[in-house]
Amino acid sequence: MMRNFPNLQRQDTAMPGASPHRRAVLAGLGAALLAPALPIVPARAAIPPFRGKLGSFEISVVSDGTLNVPLSFALPDTPATEAAKLFASQGMPPEGLVPQTNVTLVNTGGELVLIDAGSGPKFQPTAGKLSENLEAAGIDPKTISKVVFTHGHADHLWGAIDDFDDAERFPNAKYVISAAEWDFWTHPDTPSRSPDWMKGMAIGSARILKQIEKKVERRNAGDTVAPGMIYVATPGHTPGHMAVGVENGGQQLLVGGDVFNNNAVSFAKPEWRVGSDFDPNQGMTTRKQLLDQLATDRIPLIGFHLSWPGYGMIERRGPAYRFVPV
Numbered sequence: 001m002m003r004n005f006p007n008l009q010r011q012d013t014a015m016p017g018a019s020p021h022r023r024a025v026l027a028g029l030g031a032a033l034l035a036p037a038l039p040i041v042p043a044r045a046a047i048p049p050f051r052g053k054l055g056s057f058e059i060s061v062v063s064d065g066t067l068n069v070p071l072s073f074a075l076p077d078t079p080a081t082e083a084a085k086l087f088a089s090q091g092m093p094p095e096g097l098v099p100q101t102n103v104t105l106v107n108t109g110g111e112l113v114l115i116d117a118g119s120g121p122k123f124q125p126t127a128g129k130l131s132e133n134l135e136a137a138g139i140d141p142k143t144i145s146k147v148v149f150t151h152g153h154a155d156h157l158w159g160a161i162d163d164f165d166d167a168e169r170f171p172n173a174k175y176v177i178s179a180a181e182w183d184f185w186t187h188p189d190t191p192s193r194s195p196d197w198m199k200g201m202a203i204g205s206a207r208i209l210k211q212i213e214k215k216v217e218r219r220n221a222g223d224t225v226a227p228g229m230i231y232v233a234t235p236g237h238t239p240g241h242m243a244v245g246v247e248n249g250g251q252q253l254l255v256g257g258d259v260f261n262n263n264a265v266s267f268a269k270p271e272w273r274v275g276s277d278f279d280p281n282q283g284m285t286t287r288k289q290l291l292d293q294l295a296t297d298r299i300p301l302i303g304f305h306l307s308w309p310g311y312g313m314i315e316r317r318g319p320a321y322r323f324v325p326v
């Protein structure tokens with residue numbers, strides 16, 4: 001299964017070693033994330049899920065809300081005017097980024113598998129809406145049998161715990177995370193060795209992982225993580241970042257996590273350095289390899305932060321690519 005997804009890169013399990021330069025560049029992002037430069041978009045009423053089929057699997061995308069990310073953080077090396085030009089050329093507003101948070105739910109017939117858990121309400125006020133959107137879609141959190149994490153960032157992990165009563169939001173679920181990602185976030189030195197914007201997140205993510213530790217399976221690239229689903233090594237955004245390859249009835253889909261996080265940038269300018277990538281060079285290498293593979297093999301993608309619902313195909317366009325929503 002999933003012979004089309006070789007391990008893209010050897011997993012780098014080395015401890016984080018943010019360079020002084022990178023630290024300097026990212027200094028202050030914590031504050032930026034807490035006090036976004038962009039106006040807060042008022043919480044919307046429940047968003048109905050996007051639904052599709054993959055063989056006999058039912059695929060849903062459920063929104064956890066939106067995030068606000070300052071452009072200067074998202075694209076630290078790109079002059080604002082150049083970014084604005086690219087956004088304008090693709091019909092997107094030039095002033096900044098309001099990433100979606102598209103959570104994928106796979107109903108295999110026997111299991112209900114959530115890929116990432118959203119952020120919960122403590123990360124940004126416009127996010128943490130997964131519970132209400134699941135509820136509105138008639139999906140009881142108690143029926144989720146497994147949560148597979150792509151990586152340990154707050155917007156993917158923290159929603160596993162309901163802060164209101166400090167209990168698991170999906171009480172009957174087992175959890176799967178990549179072994180490298182587990183080691184990274186639970187290492188006692190990770191907060192102090194993280195760039196400033198990630199220090200608080202590292203403490204929070206370690207706390208959440210401790211809370212669910214007894215029910216966590218740690219898996220590696222190529223491992224089956226749920227029926228018809230395997231981990232695909234896609235490091236760079238975080239050291240142990242995994243995409244999830246889904247296959248059923250001869251059809252394939254890649255749930256890409258944060259390898260591609262912007263409709264305008266990720267496909268047209270995959271070489272632009274992404275501020276939230278822990279290892280930006282590795283992130284770029286992974287992005288380019290995956291673009292080539294998804295375009296060549298005609299495999300659809302669900303991107304966590306792409307325009308709702310983030311489901312589409314990748315096509316070659318000149319020397320780069322473009323994303324074509326399905």
Ligand SMILES: [Zn+2]
Nearest residue numbers: 153155258304
């Ligand atoms: Zn993310």
